[in-house]
Amino acid sequence: MRAGPLVTICLPTYNRAPMLRNSLQTICAQDYEPLEILISDDASTDGTEELCRELSQADHRIRYVRQAGRLGLYPNHNFCLNESRGEFVCLFHDDDQHHPRLISESAAFLLRHSEVGLVCSDWDLLDEAGVQVGVRDHDVPEVMPGLGYISQTIRSGRSSVGCPGAMIRRSALGSVRFREDGPIGFADFVVWFQIAEHASVGHIKQRLWRYRVHPRSFSRRTIESLTHDYFENLNRYCDEHLLRQPEHAALVQRWRTDINHYLFWALAYELGLHFRRARAGHAREAFHRSVFEITDYSLTPEEVQRVREQLRRYKSGPFQSAAFVLLELLLQLRLTRPLAWISLYAGSVRGLLGLK
Numbered sequence: 001m002r003a004g005p006l007v008t009i010c011l012p013t014y015n016r017a018p019m020l021r022n023s024l025q026t027i028c029a030q031d032y033e034p035l036e037i038l039i040s041d042d043a044s045t046d047g048t049e050e051l052c053r054e055l056s057q058a059d060h061r062i063r064y065v066r067q068a069g070r071l072g073l074y075p076n077h078n079f080c081l082n083e084s085r086g087e088f089v090c091l092f093h094d095d096d097q098h099h100p101r102l103i104s105e106s107a108a109f110l111l112r113h114s115e116v117g118l119v120c121s122d123w124d125l126l127d128e129a130g131v132q133v134g135v136r137d138h139d140v141p142e143v144m145p146g147l148g149y150i151s152q153t154i155r156s157g158r159s160s161v162g163c164p165g166a167m168i169r170r171s172a173l174g175s176v177r178f179r180e181d182g183p184i185g186f187a188d189f190v191v192w193f194q195i196a197e198h199a200s201v202g203h204i205k206q207r208l209w210r211y212r213v214h215p216r217s218f219s220r221r222t223i224e225s226l227t228h229d230y231f232e233n234l235n236r237y238c239d240e241h242l243l244r245q246p247e248h249a250a251l252v253q254r255w256r257t258d259i260n261h262y263l264f265w266a267l268a269y270e271l272g273l274h275f276r277r278a279r280a281g282h283a284r285e286a287f288h289r290s291v292f293e294i295t296d297y298s299l300t301p302e303e304v305q306r307v308r309e310q311l312r313r314y315k316s317g318p319f320q321s322a323a324f325v326l327l328e329l330l331l332q333l334r335l336t337r338p339l340a341w342i343s344l345y346a347g348s349v350r351g352l353l354g355l356k
Contacts, residue, residue: 004107006034007167008086012076013094014042017051019212020094022130027092028059032103036086041066042076074178074187081177089173093164097126097210106167109202113143117172117199118192120161121208125294128214133294136162136211140203146196147251153189154234154255156355157262161201163188165209172199182236185221185229190237197241213294222299223270223292224307227263227314234259257316264314265353267307268327272343274299274307275336290346 009027013020027037039052039062049066056062071079077091088107092098102121109119125134138160140152153159176194178187192201235256242252270292277298299307308331315324330339342349350356 004032004034004111005087006036006085007032007088007090007103007107008036008038008084009090009092009103010077010080010084011037011039011092011094012042012073012080013039013044013048014070014076015044015046015048016094017044017047019214020048021051023092023094023096023098024055024062026098026100028055028061029100030098030103031100032107035061035103036084037062038080038084039064040076040080040083042072043067043070072180073184074180078177078180081173084170087170089168089170090166091163091168093211095212095214096164097130097212098165099206099208102165102208103167105204105206105208109204110167110169113200113202115200116143116202117146117169117195118161118166119202119204120166121204121206123162123165124207124210125291126210126212127294128212130212132210133213134289134291135207137205137207138203142203142205144201144203146199146201149196149201150193151251151255151258152356153193155258155262156350157230157266159189159192160203161188161192162209162211164211166192168195169199179233179236183229183232185226186233187229190233193237193241197244213291222297222303223266224299224303224310227267227310230263231259260314260316261320262355264311264316264320264323265350265355267311267314268323268339269343269346269349270299271304271307271311271327271331272339272341272346274304276340276343278336278340 011027037059041048041052041064043066052062052064056064065083067076080091081089088110090103105121106119110116122135122137124132125136127133140160172195176191178191238252238255242249273292277296308328311324311327315321327339330336
């Protein structure tokens with residue numbers, strides 16, 4: 001195909017040699033040129049170095065950098081962004097898979113839409129063995145105004161942009177980088193939001209990459225354990241956005257309200273999911289399960305208590321206060337069947353609660 005702008009695929013990695021080999025096979029098979037594949041090895045102690053040196057000798061597009069010592073997750077991401085040379089930049093994970101047309105489709109999209117600073121496609125979910133266990137199809141416009149994207153993401157707790165499948169326009173990225181001193185969860189949201197302050201966000205309605213859910217995924221956590229990350233990262237973003245754009249005071253206040261609103265209902269869902277797992281015969285159609293259903297964890301009694309404490313913290317307004325009282329009553333009476341049943345219809349309930 002005709003050569004376009006240089007695209008850099010950044011691949012930060014640490015101690016995942018077997019999955020890295022598989023991921024690199026799908027990256028090297030991209031049908032786009034010119035392509036730079038930058039691997040930043042965060043001082044791995046498995047066979048990562050040998051694998052990358054072998055592959056870089058066989059493929060001139062691969063630029064392998066081995067760090068002298070551990071940088072950590074987001075410092076390694078930022079190293080990749082700083083070292084990348086492409087007009088368009090991707091930050092892929094070392095354990096996912098990518099369709100051969102992902103880069104060509106994404107680059108073509110950015111070339112068609114000069115106002116878009118960031119684009120992502122839909123994606124599949126894989127288990128550790130590489131078997132498809134779900135899909136993520138997003139009902140969003142092809143081009144969404146940046147502030148609209150931020151508002152919808154904060155309101156719903158879900159982003160149509162996934163780090164392993166996104167392409168960023170370098171001019172839109174500018175000096176934006178991952179925060180290195182904050183919680184791990186949802187730090188990518190903050191990066192996308194900062195880009196979206198000055199650019200639109202694009203969406204390709206095809207599944208062009210595949211996200212792997214496995215025991216070593218950073219996302220393999222309970223909802224309760226992620227609430228702190230969501231609250232801290234997004235409220236800090238609100239603080240900083242208000243400093244940059246004080247005229248958005250009313251909008252930022254709505255975002256803060258939406259953060260608490262989302263967290264309350266997400267925690268209520270986790271309770272329902274917990275009690276559904278305790279009952280036999282309750283399952284949803286495989287491809288419409290949440291990541292938390294796919295990982296199939298069970299809460300300990302201590303974790304259930306923490307969920308209840310967090311629900312008390314995040315409840316706001318008469319409706320959530322009434323829902324909290326009802327939840328507590330059901331738990332005290334050990335009437336958990338309604339919670340389990342409602343969790344089966346999480347998608348419909350999200351719509352009724354305004355989490356779309």
